[in-house]
Amino acid sequence: MERKLIFDKDRGxxxxxxxxPSLDIKPEEIFGGDMLREDLSLxxxxxxxxxxxxxxxxRLNFSVDTNFYPLGSCTMKYNPKINEYLSGLEGFxxxxxxxxxxxxxxxxxxMYEFQNLLCALTGMKAFAFQPSSGAQxxxxxxxxxxxxxxxxxxxxxxxxxxDSAHGTNPATATMCxxxxxxxxxxxxxxxIHQLEKSFDEDVxxxxxxxxxxxxxxxxxxxxxxxxxxxxxxxLYYDGANFNPLMGIAKPALMGFDIIHLNLHKTFSTPHGCGxxxxxxxxxxxxxxxxxxxxxIKKRNKTFYLDYGSEKSLGSPRTFFGNFDVLVKAYAYILRxxxxxxxxxxxxxxLNANYIKKKLEKYxxxxxxxxxxxxxxxxxxxxxxxxxxxLDIAKRLIDYRIHPxxxxxxxxxxxxxxxxxxxxxxxxxxxxxxxxxxxxxxxxEKNPQKLKSSPHKAAVGRVDETRAARMPxxxxxxxxxxxxxxxx
Amino acid sequence: xxxxxxxxxxxxxxxRACGVKSPADFYSDLPEEIRIKDDLDIPAGISEQQLKRxxxxxxxxxxxxxxxxxxxxxxxxDHYIPAAxxxxxSQPEFSTAYTPYQAECSQGAxxxxxxxxxxxxxxxxxDVSNASLLDGGSALAEAVLMSARLNRRNTVIISExxxxxxxxxxxxxxxxxxxxxxxxxxxxxxxxxLSMFLNACDKDTSCLVFQSPNFFGVVENLIEIKKxxxxxxxxxxxxxxxxxLAVFKEPSSFGFDIVCGDGxxxxxxxxxxxxxxGFLAAKKEYLRQVPGRIVxxxxxxxxxxxxxxxxxxxxxHIRREKARSNICSNQSLNALASAxxxxxxxxxxxxxxxxxxxxxxHYLRQGLSRIRGIKLTFSPLIFNEFVWFTDNAPQVLNELxxxxxxxxxxIGKHFNKYNGGVLSCCTEKKTKEEINDFINSLAEVLxxxxxxIR
Ligand SMILES: Cc1ncc(COP(=O)(O)O)c(C=O)c1O
Numbered sequence: 021m022e023r024k025l026i027f028d029k030d031r032g033x034x035x036x037x038x039x040x041p042s043l044d045i046k047p048e049e050i051f052g053g054d055m056l057r058e059d060l061s062l063x064x065x066x067x068x069x070x071x072x073x074x075x076x077x078x079r080l081n082f083s084v085d086t087n088f089y090p091l092g093s094c095t096m097k098y099n100p101k102i103n104e105y106l107s108g109l110e111g112f113x114x115x116x117x118x119x120x121x122x123x124x125x126x127x128x129x130x131m132y133e134f135q136n137l138l139c140a141l142t143g144m145k146a147f148a149f150q151p152s153s154g155a156q157x158x159x160x161x162x163x164x165x166x167x168x169x170x171x172x173x174x175x176x177x178x179x180x181x182x183d184s185a186h187g188t189n190p191a192t193a194t195m196c197x198x199x200x201x202x203x204x205x206x207x208x209x210x211x212i213h214q215l216e217k218s219f220d221e222d223v224x225x226x227x228x229x230x231x232x233x234x235x236x237x238x239x240x241x242x243x244x245x246x247x248x249x250x251x252x253x254x255l256y257y258d259g260a261n262f263n264p265l266m267g268i269a270k271p272a273l274m275g276f277d278i279i280h281l282n283l284h285k286t287f288s289t290p291h292g293c294g295x296x297x298x299x300x301x302x303x304x305x306x307x308x309x310x311x312x313x314x315x316i317k318k319r320n321k322t323f324y325l326d327y328g329s330e331k332s333l334g335s336p337r338t339f340f341g342n343f344d345v346l347v348k349a350y351a352y353i354l355r356x357x358x359x360x361x362x363x364x365x366x367x368x369x370l371n372a373n374y375i376k377k378k379l380e381k382y383x384x385x386x387x388x389x390x391x392x393x394x395x396x397x398x399x400x401x402x403x404x405x406x407x408x409x410l411d412i413a414k415r416l417i418d419y420r421i422h423p424x425x426x427x428x429x430x431x432x433x434x435x436x437x438x439x440x441x442x443x444x445x446x447x448x449x450x451x452x453x454x455x456x457x458x459x460x461x462x463x464e465k466n467p468q469k470l471k472s473s474p475h476k477a478a479v480g481r482v483d484e485t486r487a488a489r490m491p492x493x494x495x496x497x498x499x500x501x502x503x504x505x506x507x
Numbered sequence: 508x509x510x511x512x513x514x515x516x517x518x519x520x521x522x523r524a525c526g527v528k529s530p531a532d533f534y535s536d537l538p539e540e541i542r543i544k545d546d547l548d549i550p551a552g553i554s555e556q557q558l559k560r561x562x563x564x565x566x567x568x569x570x571x572x573x574x575x576x577x578x579x580x581x582x583x584x585d586h587y588i589p590a591a592x593x594x595x596x597s598q599p600e601f602s603t604a605y606t607p608y609q610a611e612c613s614q615g616a617x618x619x620x621x622x623x624x625x626x627x628x629x630x631x632x633x634d635v636s637n638a639s640l641l642d643g644g645s646a647l648a649e650a651v652l653m654s655a656r657l658n659r660r661n662t663v664i665i666s667e668x669x670x671x672x673x674x675x676x677x678x679x680x681x682x683x684x685x686x687x688x689x690x691x692x693x694x695x696x697x698x699x700x701l702s703m704f705l706n707a708c709d710k711d712t713s714c715l716v717f718q719s720p721n722f723f724g725v726v727e728n729l730i731e732i733k734k735x736x737x738x739x740x741x742x743x744x745x746x747x748x749x750x751x752l753a754v755f756k757e758p759s760s761f762g763f764d765i766v767c768g769d770g771x772x773x774x775x776x777x778x779x780x781x782x783x784x785g786f787l788a789a790k791k792e793y794l795r796q797v798p799g800r801i802v803x804x805x806x807x808x809x810x811x812x813x814x815x816x817x818x819x820x821x822x823x824h825i826r827r828e829k830a831r832s833n834i835c836s837n838q839s840l841n842a843l844a845s846a847x848x849x850x851x852x853x854x855x856x857x858x859x860x861x862x863x864x865x866x867x868x869h870y871l872r873q874g875l876s877r878i879r880g881i882k883l884t885f886s887p888l889i890f891n892e893f894v895w896f897t898d899n900a901p902q903v904l905n906e907l908x909x910x911x912x913x914x915x916x917x918i919g920k921h922f923n924k925y926n927g928g929v930l931s932c933c934t935e936k937k938t939k940e941e942i943n944d945f946i947n948s949l950a951e952v953l954x955x956x957x958x959x960i961r
Contacts, residue, residue, distance in 0.1 A: 026622050070595075100509070117583055293601055336680070
């Protein structure tokens, strides 16, 4: 049976009565008819039907609460329920961003304290909370780099990223007006020679994530930092992979000048089908004044907003960013504390290495070294036998496991990137391992079964090529109401 | 340890399987210099009970809007949110899933986003919508960058009456680009001066940015805009409050190319301005330059209808430095909430919300017009908010605050020349009593007397 769209469920008449209308003006008397809408083609459906519609949709979705979700580079850890409750408290959810500072003391205090904790964890001097995703954090950070160089009178034109970098890194460089220079990795790590060769005086910054997207720790990080700084550049930290280092090492000590942290990854806030998250940005002392405004400061016992710095790059977003995400991440840090954060980090690494160890006989790890919080396999052998990384990923859905990240990083052929996170238990990891081994067997015995998978999902293999060739991006059919119906 | 399900014995067993003695062994590559020793300045963990106590105490230090008679708007609006909305979007399959990369196990999110896109197209009259951006400000910035990619020209003309927060975001996003921005003043009526706008236009003009209803609450003369700006090579961008589109004609009918803004008014709530999302819709000829995720309809291997992320060759994970934008994570759940909001309210319900807000705002404006010393120099063609002027506005606001009234947003903060201006907003939540209370109190503050309204 074809699933209906909400628009196909339109009843054409109904009284929702969520509000008490008070309609004592006639818009046509104020604006004249030419400005006004004649027809608003929204469906009218009863509440019970709306709820059922969305409940039925929800059940078609895999999620962290219902499925193992080892989507590499995304840190799909458990989202503590208490944090949802706390961010929903009236004192946090019913406040307006333009209220007076004395009405918002709790919110300002929370951000101030949160900043202190983050500074302790990372070694940064200060944080700005507006950036609402990792990519917006990168944009903010690289624009800070730009302002920094401009103020120092050195116009630079390039940003270096490793070939293993996430797509947002080069895309950010472009958005900030820089040319991207890609350096090749060596054994999965930054090639120091290449870096030295490429890092000329025109380079503004190196963008790096550590551990990198191959799940490997950049052990030469101090050397890298020295090269970058000696040549007048800045070192930017894409903090998407901070999870294994929480409470263990500080980005500032590695030499990073500006960093972003993805609160929706490392700090357990839920992903909401793609967002909202937060990509808050921190900076070490000399760069602090370039951070977005306002900054939150404390005088005596009062918290206030400081719009002071003239060097600030401005604002990448309205108001204070995704405040409810900040509340949840703050609560997470408090709840885990010093020891808990470190344990979480260690267990994320243990879980990934356990999977690596148990699967390495079957799937070729991209690099044989110990990994950090995620492990990248190459399914090239399986591909030769007739089933690609894509087929393997789709087959996992039949086991009710959300597939790992596929075909990323780009430098690994037929890549599957597995990030189990610390919040999965051994039984689940073993179940995943068994499924992967069974699938590997099937690449030999029954590759067709993999190629035609999934078999037990809500839909069969989805034709993405068709979607792109013949784009249908919105429902336009039968939504128009007949004029005769009163609005 | 909270949220770590493995028992100590399981952990030991796994460590053994990995051939290491302790988790510290995994970190042998880390140089000594970067490690945290015993000096981590983070408190010890606390129980859930303690956490709740601590955050309750913090939240109690805020004064929620409900404690006041508030007329604050200015980009963040306090509308009524049906209980079913929160129920639906807190379903774990929506709240704890990520971007629906894997279509076969994400059909719920994909269909819901497809429906969201359809809703945005219906409200704006545009052909295509993306799956959301981060907020209204960055949506405008993306729209401007999109225009520059389309016609490769380098000036942007914006109206002075654009939300100042958006101007700031736009300025930030344009830092790395060779694009100049010109701001065109408003007329004495608080409306964009269209003739000045026309004068500012030349062969370098990439796009024109109007906001309607504008930051001062005034509905711009959209019919005139359509007549005056005929040059199709210059893109016309409209920033709007999507709720206003329940009353006003779809922007497509006024010749706009891109429509964007913040979806917060559609069931977003306050959350210190965090419950927002950017929407962006465009004519279909600009589809390839639209930034962000887009969901499309297709078929599965059995020939049944299915949905998936599409046209990804625009995006950073495929196109990298040539991508249309760097956006990756967006504000999906908030966008989804707006679709749920529209589904719950329906055609009639949404019009009621919009018209009631508008009625209340007009009622308030009329009430204020009867108070001596209050100047209403801006146009009366308003939607849900408007500016009134008085001498010593900050002091007046203070006096009202002492009476429990947040009268609005002091616009003198951003606009020197309007240093007596206050932007007051009404939603459908305002009762006549509350509005009368504001009017009477203001009269009292100014004249020490009661101005009796009705
Ligand atoms: C390594 C890396 N960098 C950057 C990002 C971008 O983060 P966001 O999706 O929050 O913009 C991601 C996540 O997708 C990532 O994995």
